[in-house]
Amino acid sequence: MNGHQPQLRTVNVIRYVTPLREGGSLPAIAEADDEFLYVLKFRGAGQGTKALIAELIGGEIARLLGLKVPEIVFANLNEAFGRTEPDEEIQDLLRASTGLNLAIHYLSGAITFDPVVTAVDARLASAIVWLDSLITNVDRTARNTNMLMWHKELWLIDHGAALYFHHSWDNWEEQAKRPFAQVKDHVLLRYASDIEVIDQEFRAILGLEQIEAIVSLIPDDWLLRDAPFESAEAHRQAYVKFLASRLSVSDVFVKGANDARAALI
Structure with a gap:
């Protein structure tokens, strides 16, 4: 694997178009x-910068693995931005989100993926289940697929609920080595018959160097001096260690997914 360093562009937000009420944040x-x-995710929303960090890490790992993800950018929000917004709740959110936020390229005309309408082949289903098991993404269920069909291709969106261990950092080293129990609710699990094959392929692409490069994209000021970390760099290294550790025991979550699939079908 070459040492290609992923880069994110930075854009300035010039117009708030419309809220997306379906998202909790x-x-x-x-x-x-x-x-x-762009679909703009705000640092001032309920989960704060943790959701933005999960979105960035999850989306960029997916892209590295060859899955389709809309471009992710840093979105700068000027402090004057919220003053003209008549909705008080939105005005508060904009005021709390001055500075660097995260935005995802808006796929105009895309429709929500529906497993009843669109068949997904075993390879693609297995790749997505593997990714979500790695990053512990609880939010790819039949109720909320977080996938879009755009120009007849499947696109992944919204990884903000992944890496849920970081909401408390309790025994995260231990959590890294566990199977992903919520995989049983994954919308694509029944089609994911090639997870072992995908595991071999993806482990050849995603290594420590690639994890470090992606995690290094996280802006320092998103890495609040959050217990138990004394610095942004220590906080960043904990994400690297979690993902590297999880990758090193991928057979655990692969077996977990296969067991859950066998129970399902």
């Missing part, structure tokens, strides 16, 4: 100074 469609529309 009040994401919005916004226009940036590059004239594109």
